[in-house]
Amino acid sequence: MFDISLYFIFLLGLSSYYIGKNRAKKNINLITETGGLESHYGMYLVIWTILPAFIFYLIWSVISNYLIKEATLGSIPNDLLPNNLSMQKLFLDSIIVVAKGGSSLSKVPEISVAFYQNFAFYSTLGKSISTISISLISFFIFYKKIDSNVRAKNFLERIILVFLFISSIIAIMTTVGIILSLIVETTKFFQDVTIFEYFFGLLWSPQMALREGQVAAEGSFGAVPVFAGTFLITIIAMALAGPVGLFSAIYLSEYASKNTRKIVKPTIEVLAGVPTVVYGFFAALVVGPFIRRTSESFGLASSSESALAAGLVMGIMIIPFISSLSDDVINSVPQSLREASFGVGATKSETIKKVIIPAALPGIVAAFMLAISRAIGETMIVVMAAGLSAKLTANPLDSVTTVTVQIVTLLVGDHEFDSTKTMAAFALGMTLFAITLILNIYAIRVVKKYREKYD
Amino acid sequence: MIETHDHISSAFNNELFHLNNTLLEMGRTLENMYEKSINAFDQKNDAASKEVISNDEKIDDLENSIINQIQVLIAKRQPMAVDLRVLVGCTRIAGYMERIGDLISSVNKRNITLIEYNIENEKKDIIDLFSSAMKLFQKSLDCFARKDFKLAEVVRSQDLDIDKQYKYFFNKLLEKMSRQSKLVVPGTHMLFIAKNLERLGDHATNIADSISYMATGEVKAPSRPKISE
């Protein structure tokens, strides 16, 4: 909700920049003594004019929002108040909707609507008046302070520090929040399904639980086939993208002429920019049928949805991740190491094998890790090309399903939020997260062990 | 001319310039002492001779200053090629000048002793020797001031004339002394004066040689043509 007081403090803040600057200009000793600039004092006054008032505004909004709900709930006549807590919430929401000029299906008490409107009016009024006054007061206080040789430069430095700190905290808190919600939902899931069943069960068919009261209402939540499918496809993708990506990176950085490189590298990078849904229908409509026809001509049974089709296309998709990153890393291996190797009579391929790859190993592993996480997390191609059936198979010509695909199918459509099926998606997400985390930690350890550090 | 361009380091140029000036000052001081010595000898002025003797201290001080400057220059600049030769040459020149100072004060010490003797007949020969050596010394100073190593060749050849002059005077005086016994004491002193003046000419030549070494890097053979005594 935006109201006039915010406009006011914003405008006041804008003009206070010039006011602060002018004030600093008049105080001759200020600049020489504090080592700041006039504009620092402009910013100083802007911050003090806007920030306290704005923070006050936010706090008031949050508190009043809470108070208004409690109070309105209290104003509802007892006979109309539902006993169920969630029904109370719904009832309150209808009152608020009506109070804001909307309409509600259920009958709401006039008295509460009026109460809400009143409360809201006075709260907004109070909020606006106090915001504006706080802004004005702090404007004057700090306007005066400019006279007393305050060090605006240092103050601004601190403000920037606080701002940067908050930004980084937001990123961390978001991650923590996601993990926490995953954990909570996953715990709920494991109240319905045993950990043993989830990790060792060989049957995945949550669809059985669609209708309530069905015999197999619980469904089957053995995650093994889902993960097996994921790994199968990832392995196929990496088997294609790993060598192709790495070798093209070596070609680009060590053998290709400057001009070739200038053309080839961006072209490969274009692959990364193709939307995955395009890869998806490419996989489903071109590669899938092609593989089926080919394998049938060899007398092998195959469906047009196969792990191989999805894996191959996914491999093509992640080639640029590997080749582009590895190319950068190989390029950053100092020329002096190459010269040293050539200097003792090593050939180009010996130099690459014995010096450059070991030196670039950490970066190459990082590129592979990124590609693997990309492959594991990829959804669209698999949905379109690999199928939905959770089969436990090592046959790449068979159709399989992956974790991400299952999460999508579990959450698409109408279901209750707290059904086992929904929470299974969270469990899958959590497991996927844990696996990538472990992979990353393991990769770091591998890198540490084998890296040949150059400086 | 030895110098070709200035150094990139102007401080180096200034230091070399200062060194050059100190050497020139030393030369001028010696020239001054020398002129006074001729007059003191001619006029039997023992006060003037004493003054010249006291001036020798200044020569020693200047020499010390030069050696210090060179020492610092070598440490700081690590000179190469012509710079190296200039500094080595200057070290030698300062040494020769210091010895010339010693010779002049030695001449004056004998002059003070000679005052009480009558040496009117021999005086002219000594003064001739004085002025020949003076000319040679001045020429070598010119040679240094202008860094002209062609002039150094001239100095070298003129040194031969002084040697001849000395030889001639030596024999003449020795003969007189054998006949007149009263001449034995002043004659001995005069022989020493003449010898000192001859040595002075040698040092002037050495200075000139050092200059041609600075220019070419060739060290002249120490065995210059000499007339045996």
Next chain:
Amino acid sequence: MIKEQTKLDIDNVDVFYGKKQAIFNVDLEIKKNQVTAFIGPSGCGKSTLLRCFNRMNDLIDICKVSGSILLDSVNILDKKLDLVRLRTKVGMVFQKPNPFPKSIYDNVAYGPKIHGLCEDISELDEVVEKSLKSAGLWNEVKDRLNEPGTGISGGQQQRLCIARAIATNPDVILMDEPCSALDPIATARVEELMQELKKNYTIIVVTHNMQQAARVSEKTAFFHLGHLIEFGNTEEIFTSPNEIKTQDYITGRFG
């Protein structure tokens, strides 16, 4: 026996980078078992010429070398020449110490390994020890041969690089400003080492440090703008050079 045997005979060498000529018609004879220093201002072509001796310039596409360079009467500029063999015969030490990010042992063993110079491990051990001893590094590293070569001090790294270069048993060692990244003590060690090494090898060193050239070399070549200005005995070059340009350069009078 001829006292000064010619190791490298450089005849009429021109080097072009594209259209730009970097070396003009250089004639030079490098004597066996001597240290020859190349001096000159930056961009004078001394490093370029040095890199002709092991054909390092081949790594640069636009670089063209003409003329002839005879190493023991074999023209090393011959297109058909086996570069691998040449580079085992002509080792190189670079400006910045550049040990491989491998263990000290593997750094020295690198050359012998890729050329299959050693029959078995014990022979390889011997070569590594001998090379490290020749490079004066053995006593300092013998207890930590498996530690990374990048973990030792700069001076030690440079001597490790020298050990790596002599492990393939070369005839000639090229040094491209080998001490420019080292402190004076480490520099003195490397210089001392050069005096030791010249008994068995022919050394060519490019240096910006005139005093170093004067200290370590028997012969000095002065280059300017791609031309060989003066070549002669080091003593003469540094006390009384024949060319004004040489004198101006070594006395710090260059514009």
